[in-house]
Amino acid sequence: MDPKLTIYTKMPLALKSMSISIMQGMDKLRFKKWVDSAYTELMESQWFSRNELLELQFQRLKKLLIYANENVPYYNRVFKRFGVMPKSMNDFEIMKKIPFLTKDIIRRNFNELISTNIPKSQMFHSHTSGTTGSPLSFYMDLRTQGYYRAHILRHRAWWGFNFKEYTASFGGKTVIPIYQTRPPFWVTDIPDKLIIFSSFHLKPRFMEYMIEYILRTGIKAIKGYPSNLYILAQYLKSRNAYLPMKFVFTGAEPVYPYMRSLIEERFKCEVSDFYGNSEETARAYECKKHMCHIAMESIYLEIVNEEGSPCKIGEIGEIVGTSLTNYAMPFIRYKTGDLSSFVDNCDCGLSLPVISQVTTKVEDIILSKDSRMVSPSALTHPFKPLDPLAVLKSQIIQRKIGKITVKIVKGPGFSSAQEEMLLRNFRERFGDLLTVKIEFVDEIPKTANGKYRWVISDLTKNNLKFG
Numbered sequence: 001m002d003p004k005l006t007i008y009t010k011m012p013l014a015l016k017s018m019s020i021s022i023m024q025g026m027d028k029l030r031f032k033k034w035v036d037s038a039y040t041e042l043m044e045s046q047w048f049s050r051n052e053l054l055e056l057q058f059q060r061l062k063k064l065l066i067y068a069n070e071n072v073p074y075y076n077r078v079f080k081r082f083g084v085m086p087k088s089m090n091d092f093e094i095m096k097k098i099p100f101l102t103k104d105i106i107r108r109n110f111n112e113l114i115s116t117n118i119p120k121s122q123m124f125h126s127h128t129s130g131t132t133g134s135p136l137s138f139y140m141d142l143r144t145q146g147y148y149r150a151h152i153l154r155h156r157a158w159w160g161f162n163f164k165e166y167t168a169s170f171g172g173k174t175v176i177p178i179y180q181t182r183p184p185f186w187v188t189d190i191p192d193k194l195i196i197f198s199s200f201h202l203k204p205r206f207m208e209y210m211i212e213y214i215l216r217t218g219i220k221a222i223k224g225y226p227s228n229l230y231i232l233a234q235y236l237k238s239r240n241a242y243l244p245m246k247f248v249f250t251g252a253e254p255v256y257p258y259m260r261s262l263i264e265e266r267f268k269c270e271v272s273d274f275y276g277n278s279e280e281t282a283r284a285y286e287c288k289k290h291m292c293h294i295a296m297e298s299i300y301l302e303i304v305n306e307e308g309s310p311c312k313i314g315e316i317g318e319i320v321g322t323s324l325t326n327y328a329m330p331f332i333r334y335k336t337g338d339l340s341s342f343v344d345n346c347d348c349g350l351s352l353p354v355i356s357q358v359t360t361k362v363e364d365i366i367l368s369k370d371s372r373m374v375s376p377s378a379l380t381h382p383f384k385p386l387d388p389l390a391v392l393k394s395q396i397i398q399r400k401i402g403k404i405t406v407k408i409v410k411g412p413g414f415s416s417a418q419e420e421m422l423l424r425n426f427r428e429r430f431g432d433l434l435t436v437k438i439e440f441v442d443e444i445p446k447t448a449n450g451k452y453r454w455v456i457s458d459l460t461k462n463n464l465k466f467g
């Protein structure tokens, strides 16, 4: 274990909260000027017309490409080879000449992708475990982090969030030693106004303390990974209880419809989700009409089909994104592995373009015996008619075409009748194209960064067609 973490875990609660608050306070100070300026700008630009937004985006993209050409050896080389001349660009068409960037290309050209004229002190090292389990490290400048945080604030502002109030947070942070069995299972982060709960302690007898604490403090906003909030909602349901909130924000993992409905029911509040990746190449935020608006001031987002051509409105393809702000290590046309489609505009008043809910990753697609693609959303259907307390957690694993293993952590509502119903529901939908094996487990491990993956497929994705 990291020695710093060992010292931390031995601290009493007050000291833990103090130590987190000091760290977060310093972190906040470091980014303050970047967040403030980005936030002021975003609160204005959100009311721009679509044409004004496109003009802003175009100017930023052009500046980035010129910069990358002059200061990033990888792009200088690639632009030469493919005849990309950023200085003479007049529209977005030039992007089509630039080859896609993948994790693999980044790993192979890591040093060449770093800007040569930004001091390391102006960058920070970031990484993603990726829901695919293939980690990636990269550099980001302070400004990009400023935009990232400002977008979150703007999203909250859309929902009328009161920034003076505390929020209960159920993300992936380790804040309490894993073997601790006595409350408190949380720490207070004063600068960010967060009570950070340990999502590694979501067991009934621990959740009781968490819920009691939230009620006692009168917290009315909750945020976190949807899988964590779903576990809390399941627990509330098992007790026939509710935890009314004014704000529920989810992100970082797909929020499947079955999760959303139980969370909304038990927290008596609409869920507002955001989609984004740590690489800062794709971001979209749900408005009050539950449409996902692209953060186009800092991201150029494309959706492409399997041939790499742009998808039409309504056509599902892979999200390819370019961060318009990260000059430390520009990612241009980065393949995210996430599937979505452009949809018609929203009538909420924002001109920011809209994409459909991102609940599917290319890696999450299951292949039936005849190589038909089954999305995770389709896999949720057989579970729907079950008792909500039958399955506490589940995970779908595919190692061979046409075969899946459904791992299940049984809940109090589980019975052999429920098991039969689940198998029958799968058969009704997929016939003999999908062999389903159920395996009971005590726990479903999370990924290295504390995220939960519902579907894991080991199959190669080369033959996927998702047009």
Ligand SMILES: [Zn+2]
Pocket (backbone or CB within 6 Å): 287, 288, 289, 290, 291, 293, 346, 347, 348, 349, 350
């Ligand atoms: Zn909207």
